[in-house]
Amino acid sequence: MKTIAVIGGGITGVTTAYALARRGFSVTLFERHRYAAMETSFANGGQLSASNAEVWTHWSTIVKGMKWMLRNDAPLLVNPRPSWHKLSWFAEFIASIPHYRRNTIETARLAIAAREHLFAWAAQEGIDFDLKRAGILHIYRDRAGFEHAGRVSALLAQGGLERRAVTPQEMRAIEPTLAGSYYGGYFTESDATGDIHKFTSGLAAAAARLGVRCLYGQDVRAVKTDGRRATITVQDGNDSASSTFDGAVICAGTASRALAAGLGDRVNIYPVKGYSITVNLTDEASRAAAPVVSLLDDETKLVTSRLGDDRFRVAGTAEFNGTNRDIRADRIRPLVDWVQQCFPGVSTRSVVPWAGLRPMMPDMLPRVGRGRAACIFYNTGHGHLGWTLSAVTADMVAGVVDQALGSAAAMVPGAALTPMRA
Numbered sequence: 001m002k003t004i005a006v007i008g009g010g011i012t013g014v015t016t017a018y019a020l021a022r023r024g025f026s027v028t029l030f031e032r033h034r035y036a037a038m039e040t041s042f043a044n045g046g047q048l049s050a051s052n053a054e055v056w057t058h059w060s061t062i063v064k065g066m067k068w069m070l071r072n073d074a075p076l077l078v079n080p081r082p083s084w085h086k087l088s089w090f091a092e093f094i095a096s097i098p099h100y101r102r103n104t105i106e107t108a109r110l111a112i113a114a115r116e117h118l119f120a121w122a123a124q125e126g127i128d129f130d131l132k133r134a135g136i137l138h139i140y141r142d143r144a145g146f147e148h149a150g151r152v153s154a155l156l157a158q159g160g161l162e163r164r165a166v167t168p169q170e171m172r173a174i175e176p177t178l179a180g181s182y183y184g185g186y187f188t189e190s191d192a193t194g195d196i197h198k199f200t201s202g203l204a205a206a207a208a209r210l211g212v213r214c215l216y217g218q219d220v221r222a223v224k225t226d227g228r229r230a231t232i233t234v235q236d237g238n239d240s241a242s243s244t245f246d247g248a249v250i251c252a253g254t255a256s257r258a259l260a261a262g263l264g265d266r267v268n269i270y271p272v273k274g275y276s277i278t279v280n281l282t283d284e285a286s287r288a289a290a291p292v293v294s295l296l297d298d299e300t301k302l303v304t305s306r307l308g309d310d311r312f313r314v315a316g317t318a319e320f321n322g323t324n325r326d327i328r329a330d331r332i333r334p335l336v337d338w339v340q341q342c343f344p345g346v347s348t349r350s351v352v353p354w355a356g357l358r359p360m361m362p363d364m365l366p367r368v369g370r371g372r373a374a375c376i377f378y379n380t381g382h383g384h385l386g387w388t389l390s391a392v393t394a395d396m397v398a399g400v401v402d403q404a405l406g407s408a409a410a411m412v413p414g415a416a417l418t419p420m421r422a
């Protein structure tokens with residue numbers, strides 16, 4: 001039986017380990033924390049959202065970013081201090097703008113394919129993750145935003161997604177708790193929400209039942225290869241130990257870039273910070289006043305999920321500030337204010353703030369496939385849609401590992417999903 005190491009126990013690593021185990025590989029998963037899903041896969045927006053497949057590589061993102069540069073409460077914030085990493089990332093981001101349409105369509109297609117795997121795995125393994133299949137409603141306060149959404153809808157439709165324009169009256173019928181006045185909305189019935197941390201933990205347990213060795217508290221210090229096999233060196237307290245595998249899949253979130261560099265691969269992930277608040281709905285009035293349908297406010301770039309009966313998650317903002325995980329009060333405040341404005345009946349007495357780093361590729365497509373060495377693989381760089389896309393990219397990379405351990409074709413360096421297309 002071929003042995004595979006998976007580096008990282010977030011949503012991408014755990015889904016990859018599970019998909020590989022289902023194909024009969026002997027899998028060892030390395031995670032530096034004591035539990036699965038303790039970094040970016042801990043408290044994200046919760047949306048399984050094909051309707052959010054629009055990539056950000058559009059001139060309007062650059063224009064908005066410049067406008068917001070000097071506002072602390074802006075949805076997008078760039079620390080102006082230059083670094084080679086940041087500059088190279090933005091140069092590649094701009095170079096990807098001509099592929100905006102193609103990449104949006106491709107992302108929608110992947111997001112739709114991901115649903116079937118994820119729902120099937122959850123049902124098969126009996127994972128309770130507060131799944132809600134009540135759709136996602138995009139809301140717009142002005143005509144310009146609504147009209148842009150119409151153009152995005154046409155691209156999403158090319159990827160196979162159906163979403164329909166709704167009037168303010170229809171919006172009220174879909175989610176009666178939403179306060180404020182709106183120009184219109186777009187509703188995607190087929191989208192869903194769920195708790196990423198609960199799902200990842202549940203799937204890690206299911207993977208262990210399938211025979212995956214989940215090694216927690218193991219900090220991978222190096223991945224090396226002689227071209228045929230992969231050697232993983234871990235630090236566990238004061239001890240370091242090495243073990244060798246037939247292959248390794250890097251799923252280390254924002255740490256993937258450094259691991260890839262050590263292997264001669266360029267995976268130009270930038271850590272794009274986002275924040276969430278989890279509002280504990282401790283009283284009956286708040287539970288009644290909080291939305292059930294998931295929302296995406298395109299102007300403020302905030303997303304919401306109702307997790308179970310008694311939690312309401314609001315997440316968003318994008319901050320380019322290196323590997324900085326600080327939870328800033330001035331970035332959390334706009335999220336709480338947004339709840340007060342849109343859902344005035346919800347008490348914000350008990351709010352849990354969180355910050356996480358999106359592992360973002362400049363072209364906004366995840367890196368899924370082989371590295372330079374025949375035994376090294378990547379499933380990483382899922383950016384703002386890692387929860388949505390994880391199940392399909394895990395299945396894809398498991399297929400590539402399956403093929404590659406007996407084949408010689410290598411992933412083109414710098415190509416993202418290209419080698420994976422059917």
Ligand SMILES: Cc1cc2nc3c(=O)[nH]c(=O)nc-3n(C[C@H](O)[C@H](O)[C@H](O)COP(=O)(O)OP(=O)(O)OC[C@H]3O[C@@H](n4cnc5c(N)ncnc54)[C@H](O)[C@@H]3O)c2cc1C
Pocket residue numbers: 007008009010011012013030031032033036037038039040041042043044045046047048049218219220221251252253254255256272273274275276303315316355356357358359380381382383384385386387388389
């Ligand atoms: C505010 C916010 C809201 C979001 N909302 C949504 C949403 O609504 N829908 C959606 O689809 N996506 C959303 N996302 C994006 C999504 O959460 C991420 O894309 C996804 O969680 C990334 O998963 P990952 O496995 O790549 O990374 P991570 O979850 O960070 O996992 C990487 C793991 O690798 C481990 N690791 C790293 N280096 C090593 C090492 N050397 N040795 C051992 N272990 C190592 C880390 O400890 C970590 O556990 C959101 C993100 C943010 C920040």
